[in-house]
Amino acid sequence: MMKVLKFGGTSVGTAERMRMLPALLPTDGPHIVVLSAMSGTTNVLATIVQQLYAGHRPAAAAQLDRLRVHYHGVARELLPDAAVLANALLAVDTCFDAIDALLPLLPTLTSERIILAQGELLSTLLFHRYLTGILGQTVVLLPALEFMRLRPDHEPDASFIENQLTDMLSNYPECQCFITQGYICRDAKKCVDNLKRGGSDYSATLIGAAVRASEIQIWTDIDGLHNNDPRVVKGTYPIRELSFDEAAELAYFGAKILHPCSVLPAWEHGIPLRLLNTMQPEAPGTLISSRGHAGGIKAVSVKDGLLVLKVCSNRRIVAYDFLHAVFDIFKRHHTTIDLVATAETAVSLAVEEVDAMPLIVADLQKLGHVTVVRDVSVVCVVGQQLVRSSYDGPQLVFNALRNIDLHMISYGGSVNSLCLLINASNKVSVLQILNDRVFNAGIGPLLHVSDDQEVTELVA
Ligand SMILES: Nc1ncnc2c1ncn2[C@@H]1O[C@H](COP(=O)(O)OP(=O)(O)O)[C@@H](O)[C@H]1O
Numbered sequence: 001m002m003k004v005l006k007f008g009g010t011s012v013g014t015a016e017r018m019r020m021l022p023a024l025l026p027t028d029g030p031h032i033v034v035l036s037a038m039s040g041t042t043n044v045l046a047t048i049v050q051q052l053y054a055g056h057r058p059a060a061a062a063q064l065d066r067l068r069v070h071y072h073g074v075a076r077e078l079l080p081d082a083a084v085l086a087n088a089l090l091a092v093d094t095c096f097d098a099i100d101a102l103l104p105l106l107p108t109l110t111s112e113r114i115i116l117a118q119g120e121l122l123s124t125l126l127f128h129r130y131l132t133g134i135l136g137q138t139v140v141l142l143p144a145l146e147f148m149r150l151r152p153d154h155e156p157d158a159s160f161i162e163n164q165l166t167d168m169l170s171n172y173p174e175c176q177c178f179i180t181q182g183y184i185c186r187d188a189k190k191c192v193d194n195l196k197r198g199g200s201d202y203s204a205t206l207i208g209a210a211v212r213a214s215e216i217q218i219w220t221d222i223d224g225l226h227n228n229d230p231r232v233v234k235g236t237y238p239i240r241e242l243s244f245d246e247a248a249e250l251a252y253f254g255a256k257i258l259h260p261c262s263v264l265p266a267w268e269h270g271i272p273l274r275l276l277n278t279m280q281p282e283a284p285g286t287l288i289s290s291r292g293h294a295g296g297i298k299a300v301s302v303k304d305g306l307l308v309l310k311v312c313s314n315r316r317i318v319a320y321d322f323l324h325a326v327f328d329i330f331k332r333h334h335t336t337i338d339l340v341a342t343a344e345t346a347v348s349l350a351v352e353e354v355d356a357m358p359l360i361v362a363d364l365q366k367l368g369h370v371t372v373v374r375d376v377s378v379v380c381v382v383g384q385q386l387v388r389s390s391y392d393g394p395q396l397v398f399n400a401l402r403n404i405d406l407h408m409i410s411y412g413g414s415v416n417s418l419c420l421l422i423n424a425s426n427k428v429s430v431l432q433i434l435n436d437r438v439f440n441a442g443i444g445p446l447l448h449v450s451d452d453q454e455v456t457e458l459v460a
């Protein structure tokens with residue numbers, strides 16, 4: 001059975017890091033290695049794009065030259081064989097020349113995406129040559145731009161991906177090791193596109209689902225998914241097991257270790273997803289699967305960059321049409337609502353700050369009075385069945401946060417999560433308070449769910 005292993009930007013960040021990867025590859029069966037760009041590269045490419053939009057071409061050209069020199073250095077460090085190196089440098093230059101050719105032109109969405117795509121093309125071409133040299137067996141580089149495709153609605157085209165990938169793999173029945181690019185894809189019109197920042201995780205799970213992999217491994221720089229954001233909170237710890245739905249909520253609501261949509265393809269096909277640490281391969285990491293395990297609060301994540309729209313109905317439409325009309329506006333503007341709270345004649349909605357916001361607000365104003373609260377974040381507390389029980393976890397959360405302003409609360413939308421809307425400026429203190437007073441307060445797991453509740457779920 002095929003395994004899929006994704007190595008993130010930090011895992012391929014230097015030639016030295018890339019040299020650590022062969023030891024992590026399976027020796028007992030075929031596998032597809034999905035690589036991100038070397039860490040920092042996509043940021044530099046995005047800066048070049050911004051400089052072009054701002055008309056600062058010389059600055060963009062200087063950045064690009066520095067990046068080219070950097071990649072020549074990585075290639076020299078990684079590839080000792082002179083002939084292999086010479087060939088790799090030509091390939092590296094092809095990527096840089098593609099960007100160079102775009103510098104004099106007015107930037108467009110298409111050129112922007114072509115520029116951003118070069119990071120993954122560079123990392124895979126270097127790693128492919130390196131791995132071929134040290135494995136002494138066929139290693140096939142599968143171009144993601146030939147199989148990773150979006151539908152017209154910008155969602156991944158799962159059947160196209162599956163058909164193309166299956167065809168491509170069938171050309172190499174003996175091959176055990178394939179390499180491909182994460183993040184990059186084509187849109188429905190076959191133009192170069194991407195799966196948004198951090199999208200290589202999503203590439204890996206889409207590929208895993210397409211080939212019905214036995215396991216998908218996400219290799220990164222930390223020992224699994226932590227109970228809280230380790231970048232801003234002291235005393236976080238890895239969660240050893242999560243269910244698909246718990247992990248999907250945490251990823252959607254901001255746990256940066258996973259792309260927001262990346263759990264869904266694995267979940268749909270029941271493929272175990274392991275988060276592992278390249279720098280500490282022996283650590284158990286986190287296993288995300290459909291396996292049942294103890295309930296109770298497990299982790300918290302935060303999604304930033306939201307605003308709250310409060311719409312108070314002008315009562316010109318009947319009450320039961322009001323919510324429909326509100327949701328219809330979001331549908332028309334292709335905008336997802338993250339959190340909703342309703343009252344008799346009013347509704348509050350937490351949504352991302354999208355470009356269409358002025359149009360959305362204008363449409364909502366036809367339904368009633370609209371107020372906007374900016375700079376809010378959703379805190380998502382996740383744990384198996386934490387909502388539908390006599391479990392005291394949620395109470396502990398509310399007690400711990402009693403001095404914090406809460407704009408909205410979502411309790412019951414999912415049995416496994418409790419979402420709170422806070423001012424973005426309170427984010428770090430809220431996360432630290434939850435860590436100190438909830439996660440490290442010694443609350444036990446949820447042990448009992450009444451039979452009635454189980455029956456209700458089965459009927460539903
Ligand atoms: N809940 C969390 N658990 C683990 N890591 C997290 C969490 N929230 C944020 N992170 C951050 O995510 C980082 C890993 O994701 P990312 O930077 O995308 O890695 P990669 O470069 O491998 O793609 C970690 O270094 C960590 O700082």
Ligand SMILES: N[C@@H](CC(=O)OP(=O)(O)O)C(=O)O
Pocket residue numbers: 007008009010036037039042043119182183196197198199200201
């Ligand atoms: N290179 C892309 C895609 C990606 O997934 O990167 P990483 O695995 O390093 O988060 C980015 O920086 O967004």
